[in-house]
Amino acid sequence: MRKLILGNAAVARGLYEAGCAAASSYPGTPSTEITEEAAKFPEIYCEWAPNEKVAMETAFGASLGGRRAFCAMKHVGLNVAADPLFTMSYTGVNAGLVIAVADDPAMHSSQNEQDSRHYAKAAKLPMLEPSDSQEALCFTKLAYELSEQFDTPVLLKMCTRVAHSQSIVELGERREPEAKPYVKTPAKYVMAPANAVRRHPVVEERLRKLAEWAETAEINRVEEGSDHSLGVITSSTSYQYVKEACGDRFPVLKLGMVWPLPEKRIRDFAAGVERLVVVEEGDSFLEIFCRGLGLALSGKDLFPLTGELSQNLVAGKLGLPVPDGKVLDETLPGRPPVMCAGCPHRGLFYTLQKLGCTVLGDIGCYTLGAMPPLSAMDMTLCMGASVSGLHGFNKALGKEAEGKTVAVIGDSTFVHSGMTGLANVAYNQSYSTVIILDNSITGMTGHQQNPTTGFNLRGDPAGKIDLEALCRAMGINRVRVVDPYDLSACQTAVKEELAAEEPSVIISRRPCALLKYVKHKPALVVDLDKCRGCKACMKIGCPAISLRDGKAVVDPTQCLGCGVCQQLCGFGALKEVE
Amino acid sequence: METKNIMIAGVGGQGSLLASKLLGHLLLEQGFDVKVSEVHGMSQRGGSVVTYVRYGDKVASPIIDQGQADAIVSFELLEAARWLAFLKPGGRVVTNIQQIDPMPVITGAAQYPENLVEKMTAAGARVDTIDCLSLAEEAGNVKAVNLVLLGRLSHYFDFPETVWQEAIEACVPPKFLDVNKKAFALGQGA
Incomplete structure (x- = not known):
């Protein structure tokens, strides 16, 4: 089939x-x-x-x-x-x-x-x-x-x-x-x-x-070509770009196994072509091996070490014609990814920005908190580095940093690699404020369950880590939960925990707005008589709000009625539908 | 047959994956070699997304490159313009007229460009516009924008109606089937 x-x-x-x-x-x-x-x-x-x-x-x-x-x-x-x-x-x-x-x-x-x-x-x-x-x-x-x-x-x-x-x-x-028997060895x-x-x-x-x-091995194969002035060694998607660009013109050594490499096969292939080119994405991995065999070839002298290849890029570098495309002669505004309308992370990041916090970030949807207009992130490195990085930052700078620096880390990322960092905070006592953004799911990768959600991969009930109890058990005495849709509660929590002279954890808890079981309120509407076009509601970078003819407009297909923007409007112009 | 290239452009969350799934299913059933390249992960979060659909006797590359697309099908006007360089000379743009402000426009760092249809036409594209959002609303669900757009796109293929209907039935969950079929029909008729 x-x-x-x-x-x-x-x-x-x-x-x-x-x-x-x-x-x-x-x-x-x-x-x-x-x-x-x-x-x-x-x-x-x-x-x-x-x-x-x-x-x-x-x-x-x-x-x-x-x-x-x-x-x-x-x-x-x-x-x-x-x-x-x-x-x-x-x-x-x-x-x-x-x-x-x-x-x-x-x-x-x-x-x-x-x-x-x-x-x-x-x-x-x-x-x-x-x-x-x-x-x-x-x-x-x-x-x-x-x-x-x-x-x-x-x-x-x-x-x-x-x-x-x-x-x-x-x-x-x-x-x-x-099944192979298990034998003690x-x-x-x-x-x-x-x-x-x-x-x-x-x-x-x-x-x-x-x-x-x-x-x-059959998976390392030579595909014959009619023109032996050039031969290509390649693998993976680069092979597809080579075939797209050159068809069957040049011989190709297509490697299905990229380690270990077949020395004799590569030498024989090289001997049959006038000029050898290695086409690979990423580093000069195949190229360096071939050079080690003493072969003369082109590789990263032609192709970039960064980014992806494509058929046009391959064609151009091999001296073949490249189709042309027309562009408009103006720069179009980019469309970077953004936090979704109704995203529970938004209210928390707005608070951090408003308070002028230094924010050590982590890996997940909330990395988007680094984007304008929130721009509320100072560092993102790898899974878990927010917590351990914060500890080091605070140890280096002391009180000056402890009063205004936070770590933000998602629920899944916290269990992945944040827990060990928190153990270090508790053990070596920096007065760090760690914010766990608990949206009850692994969001960025498309909604996978994790040990804090209470469900397993198949969606069946499973063991569930109690984050509050876990943090306390690790030695954090100050653990509190806030609703990130409530801006004043967020502000109070962040201010108080930053001021506290001991380690603390704030759990900003609300499920991802895209989860199917989450119920939403109807989209908000703008009272045009009240809206002054002051753009206060646009400070949170919600993709559902834009400005048309000097007034705020809420896109009813996107707005989930989370109400965060309402809390910013000084004129009561954003309303729930009655 | 020479490989044909269709790009599906839009804003993350607009439903372009269903559109490419449906096209892929249909083209496979018609006996073509098919490749469909999608975007998952971070860019899906309200960012600019593009899906490549390629079909013919034998398709090698999974992506479409500059100057190669026979058609750009777009869920949003600015996104159609963004990928214009990928269109073949004289290629066709089938686009929803909906405008969704990207974040640089929302923050005031940039302006949403004006007269994009005229500009694309002046650049040599054959532009076909359709108000998918209104028609999707008429069909009963604003999320059916993708099926309205596919309905319009179906004009440019020689496949019989039954082929499209079969693909819709195969790819759309049963409880949304009626709305989606209606949306497709409205797109066809527009």
Whole structure:
């Protein structure tokens, strides 16, 4: 059966067909849908873990137990999970273990554009890299075979354009392998120095054998071309751009496995073309390997290290004609993403801006609080850095900072990596004010449940962390809850906690306005007689409010009647419909 | 057949994913090779979003590049203009006339550009405008803007009506089917 599906859905289908039994992941664009789609197969146990490290270790445990296991994460998630990754390379697996990592070149929804291929090389693990949905499905299945054949975790590298593009796949049947018996093998699985010393040579030997396999692997293929004046080595979505730009004109060495690389195959390919070009997004990963073989070639001297490639970019760099497009000869206003109308974060950020706070931010929808007109964020680094960063900031500057600096972190991000930072605040006693933006969901990635929501991935009732009790148990005596729709309550809470000479936590609690179960009031209307066009209501950057002919206008298709703007209007011009 | 390229532009949250899902389903059923490239994650939050739909005998790249789109289908006027450079010479723009102020306009840092339809036409685009919001309201749900737009777009394909109806039934949840079919019909008739 042919089906048009996302690359991420194709990985999930591959998991199903390969007989995967357990998946544990943390959501992160562009990897999230893999686990969501896998959860649609009742045969696969799927869960959201609190973070990527926990997810990877859970998947490792499932593999150790003898069932094929999986975890998925975005590129920066692999940093979090790097600790188990490097040593899982030493232990190898029992049943097959596949780890999907999705890079985000051009940073559509990320804080950096690191190239995950370096992890494969550094951890000495094989990495497969599909270029469309069909390959995503097939490579996932192949990854399990390789994992068990070579006794290794296998990395499956996705990128935004493969993960979030739909293309046609041919579906197959599920084949569930027999569970592998668990046998106590401390020499393989207890990575104390004496054992690890013996495992390292095994890893090196495995890598050598994998490189040998790569020489004849079908997923590393040469596509012949009519014109040998140029030959291209490429992989992933870059391969698709090359094919789009050049058709079948030049020979192409298309690599489906990007680590380890097939030395002889690359040399043979290079020998058959006059000029060799490596086309890859991200770093000069393939290029450096080829240069190490002493091959003369073009790579990042032609192509950018930053952003994504495209067919026109490839065509232009290879000297082929590039189509032209007309632009209007005026600069159009940009349309950056914004907090949604009715977003509960808005009232809190307005308060922080009004009070002139220094705001150490974190990763989530609320990073949008950095955008004008709120502009209420001073720092965003990685998951959890708001809390630990605030502690360091306050320790460095003392009272001066403690009275006006806060950390803001979402509920899911807090459980992911904020809790350990808060432990440090409580333990080493900085008078820090940490604000947990509890919107009862993992918002940015599209509404995933987390340990604070009370539901699991499938939406069934689950364990629920009581944030107030947790913070108190960690040693924070001042814990209070505010409704971010109530501006005066927000202001009082922030002022009082900043003034307090001890650590404190404010939980700004209201569910995400986009959650289906959240009931909204009717859209507000503007009383044109009362509106003076003073723009006070526009200070909160609500996309539902604009100015037409000198008066405020509320877009009824967007407004959710949250009432935050009403609290800013000095003339009572914003009204509920009677 | 040479690959055909359709871009669907809009503002995050307007429903462009349903439009691309429906088109993708329809084109697959017609036996084409199809690729649809979407935007998920942060840009969806009220930002400028674009979806690429490509179909033909064999499609390689999942994205559409400058000067390659046969049509730009837009949920919002400024977004149609934003992607104009991606249109082929003489390509078609089918756009909702709705204007949604982006944040730089709301904050007063920029002005919403005037006369965009005229400017796009002067730049060589064949522009077809439609008031999707009014028609969606008439159909019974302001969120059915996407089906109104698809109804209008259906004029530019040679597929029989049954093909569209089948795709709508396959992609729209049953409880919204009536409203969406009505919206599609209103878009067709506009």
